[in-house]
Amino acid sequence: MFVADVGSIINPVSHQGQIDGGFVFGLGTAAFEELVLDESGKVTNPNLADYKLPTIRDIPPFRTVLIEGRGLHGPFGAKMAGELSNTTVAAALLNAIANASGVRIVELPVTAERIYNALQG
Numbered sequence: 001m002f003v004a005d006v007g008s009i010i011n012p013v014s015h016q017g018q019i020d021g022g023f024v025f026g027l028g029t030a031a032f033e034e035l036v037l038d039e040s041g042k043v044t045n046p047n048l049a050d051y052k053l054p055t056i057r058d059i060p061p062f063r064t065v066l067i068e069g070r071g072l073h074g075p076f077g078a079k080m081a082g083e084l085s086n087t088t089v090a091a092a093l094l095n096a097i098a099n100a101s102g103v104r105i106v107e108l109p110v111t112a113e114r115i116y117n118a119l120q121g
Helices: 012-031 089-101 112-120
Strands: 002-005 064-067
Touching: 002 012, 012 064, 012 089, 089 112
Parallel strands: 002 064
Antiparallel strands: none
16 A cells, blocks of 8 residues: 555546556566666666566555645645655565564565575574
8 A cells, every 4th residue: 555645636647647657666676676787887787688677467456545635835736746656665665574574675676585695694
């Protein structure tokens, strides 16, 4: 479940698309996408075929709860929507893993191997 103070919603369909898209973007960052860099900062991923992105089959069911608190500065009381939902997904996922396993993962994307290694000490 994703809960957000969104201000006044001017275009409900577009707004929900921004919230859903931001969630999927955040999920990709948290659990799929890994840009591998060498010590100089050069990208070493060989090609985009090995760069994992979430597909529709990877997205868990989720529900959004939108709280329409009145904004002060946006048009008609609107607030931002796009980046609102992508910044919290990784933190929520890592906190859930820490609560369930007792280990704190500090590197993204979170993978089974990283969880296993953290559990091993």
